[in-house]
Amino acid sequence: MISRIRRFVPALVLVALIASLALWGESLPLLRHVGALALALLLGLGLRVLWRVPEAYVAGVSWAARALLRWGIVLLGVRLDLMLVWEAGVAILAISASVVLCGLIGISWLGRRLGLGPVLAMLIAVDSSICGGSAVAAAAPVVGARERDVALVVPMCSLLGTVLMLGYTVVQQWWPLSELRYGVLVGASLHEVAQVVAAVTPFAGAVEPGMVAKLSRVALLVPAVAVLGWVWGRASGGKSREPNAAPARKVSSAPAAPRPWFVLGFFAVSLANTVFLHAWPEARGLVEQVDGLLLHSAVFLMAMAMAAMGLGTDFAHLRENGLRAFACALLGWLGIAGLVAAELAVFT
Template sequence: MNLKSRHFRAGVGMTVLLAVLAIGLSHFPILRHIGPLSTALLLGLIWRAFMGVPLGHHVGIGFSAKSLLRLGIILLGVRLNLDLVLQGGFRILLLDVTVIGFGLTFITWLGLKMGLDATLSCLIAVDSSICGSSAVAAAAPALGADDDAPALVIPMCSLIGTLAVLVYTFGQSWLQVDPHIYGMFAGATLHEVAQVMAAVTAVPESLEIGTVTKLTRVVLLVPAVFILSGWLQKRKAREKRGEAVASKEGGGRPKPWFVLGFLVVGILNTLAYKVFPDSRLILDNYNEQILVIANFLMAMAMAGMGLQVDFGKLRENGLRAVVVALIGWVTLAGVAAVEIYVMNIC
């Protein structure tokens, strides 16, 4: 890779431009809950469809879509506050483990039954079960997905999550559910952190429990990605070379180490707050700046993915993927509702 190449710089520059536009547009009401990552990906798709992408630019675009994506995910670890998660207690952890475990299993199974490939099915499950576009961005390289899969999953699930925020908000104003229960439900079932915040802000008493429930799901991204990566590698090995060869080669499969970087940054961030309790405001300020950088790098990566998409694959899988995502999310919400109800009557 020639970093000084004019084509390389032009490709990276395209992703920078689209990331800046996406972050600016994401402040508008219609796009606020969709988020800058989905917006950047959509802008990349639109650019490719109407303007085209010169062949020489793909090296720089690929650098943004892969290398900068991993760096952005690692830096996102500052979002983690493990103390907050521990304060949530066993019930929150149990709820989130159930939601993620059921979601990953059921939605992946449903996608396979609907004729989607295993990687695309897993990414839909990750988006719905864990933390939306950030989770898909982290899982996609770990699962060996090409750019077409996250390009389909991220905007689709962002739209579903945005509609869910409206349903939750209107439903809460009508049903007047206990704020504690409402916060747990929103935190356990909405796709994005921003969507959870939008849903619980209207009910201030549910803000803390909703935030803790959602952040616990974010922490569980790390073991979920490792488990899915191992399962998918074994599945692909069996399909290609047979069960015997797959079992021999299983120990050499690639590991998503950058996801561990995400967790390490979260641990260091949590320790910093413990060691320097009087410097909370300074640490908050540093974290906000790091998050700005992380989100910008990931917006560049999403734009890069959009610029490299095969539209034929999107058309081929689009309708089935929407059906899987909708059925999967509704079922997931039902499971969470039942578990929360049982917890509160026991």
């Protein structure tokens, strides 16, 4: 294991530099709401355009895209306080659950109707329904997704979510909803946590319902990915992931029923974080400091993985599926937003 990692050092240094640049870029005003993961992936894509990755780097880049991503997901569990989800009202929990369930089923169906492969359609559904790039990272190994699929979905949905976030704030200024309804609508329909924070912060009464709605969707990541892995293993078997694709060699690393240990790790870290936060309130400040360090580490590891995915991207796949994927993501968001608006009219 150690000797293998030593061989990967040049590639790891490269993706670490790209991830560091993405984290720095995230602090810039124009890029703040795009997110470090999408930026790292876009930087990796840009570097691939300008520079052919040496053969000696290929194995390390591929390893970083898989292994670092999964460990980043485990550490990302510190973002979730399960007590906030437990204390949320039944209405908000029901709305969040309906978004995840209907989004996964409806958007994946829509993607297939638009001519996308089932894996790509499901990744768009996961990104839109749960929690953006982090959810895609968790679901990708379970459904046997390739780096090129993740490289298409994550930046596209991140940029779409950023545009929608700006649109929400503008519309709320001119045609305001009640702050409760606005917060839940934003939290239940935007892709990334950072986008929700940015959209609700200008409206004080929308912050708490918006964050609870969003974190409720994040909490559903574990059961959603677990069920998805079981269903996918039964339904897909060894079938090709792309319609009309040329015959491809069998990929032995994609078992029919993968075990998402990293998703269980995410839940375990979330549970431990919740216990430490609430069982020892006098140490809450220290726990939050540790949480901040672990969250930064998680984002850095996942940004390294996204940079590696960008370096290994197949541009022909992007050209072939880009417009259909964007149409699926946009129509999927419209469906989710409409569903949430209808439920808010009933519950509030």
